[in-house]
Amino acid sequence: MNDVLVRVSGACGRITLNRPRALNALTLEMVDKMHTTLMAWASEESIQFVLVDGAGERGLCAGGDIRAMYTAVINDSREVATEFFRKEYRLNYLISRYPKPYVVLMDGIVMGGGIGISAHASHRIVTERSELAMPETAIGFVPDVGGTYLLGTAPDEIGTYLGLTGCRIGAADAIFCGLADTMVFSRDLSSLARDLEKCEDLAAAENTLLGYTTQAPPGMTVKQRAWIKRCFSAQTVEEIFAALALDTDPEARVALYGLEKKSPTSLKVTLTALRNARRLNDLASCLRQEFRLAQTFLRERDFVEGVRALIIEKDRNPKWRPDRLEGVTKEVIQRFFTKSILAELNFKL
Secondary structure, eight states: OOOEEEEEETTTEEEOOOOOOOOOOOOOOHHHHHHHHHHHHHTOOTTEEEEESSSSSSEEEEEEEEHHHHHHHHHOOHHHHHHHHHHHHHHHHHHHTTTTTTTEEEEEEEEEEEHHTTTSSSSSEEETTTTTEOOOOOOOOOOOHHHHHHHHHHHGGGHHHHHHHOOOOHHHHHHHHTTTOEOGGGGGGHHHHHHHHHOHHHHHHHHHHHHHOOOOOOOSSSHHHHHHHHHTSSEEEEEEEHHHHSOOHHHHHHHHHTTTTHHHHHHHHHHHHHHHHHHHHHHHHHHHHHHHHHHHHTSSSHHHHHHIIISSSOOOOOOSSSGGGGGGHHHHHHHHHOHHHHHHHHOOO
């Protein structure tokens, strides 16, 4: 079965992720094919824009193939996972700088690596069914694929909230956070794709998109952004926990309960990475930071344990080490951000 379907129609080059039974989770081969295809189309004059979507009814892409990375790590073949991250981040950066309009249909589940192939695009379309998330702290990892840049620069600490909790958001919140641009009803996506493939030039494609665009229903940001900003503007995870515990909004307690289940190491490293992203304010720099973090996490017990508990055995009872915030010292955090000469040499965007 071909996991990435590629075709050209009129002025449109279309890429469809085709692993619906795995919610279109990305493999190394899929990343390679997307990169090769996009590079070829960049210089093809007849192709004026690219359309990306996912097969099946459940979503665009649930992320990278975590099971494959887990298997590589436990089999002491971390270089396989390292190669995946290297090429995946390179693809994310290519999408962000692509010389032609890159239209992506972010219907249904869009998480982790799915964010990486969509949220850096020029034309990002969500639907009323869209569920976007960066849930990496639940598996002992860190938001990547440029996620620290996207979330770190989002307004009113919404990005900090999403990066730490891994909560899912819908269309309106995705647009507010800068992860998407416009909404189209899911029932119209097939017609939209067919009409785009009929377009003979970019102007026709732009008009077609405009004709399908609709207003997103209200999201959670209007009602909840006040307490989120209040609590997640703190400079340490401990301070965020304390602020949530004292806040009068009941949703703050829900957030605290969820955070208490996450990897303490992942929470602290993620917060540091998000704050760094604001200072860096550059996708390329953030991707380099994330590659460095990924190399360290692949050697940490929490990543293997988190994937085991949530994805492999699904007992949802990970045993984090350390299992308390105070066990994650400044020295431990700094170890994740220490530059590795080998990592830097092996990572080129």
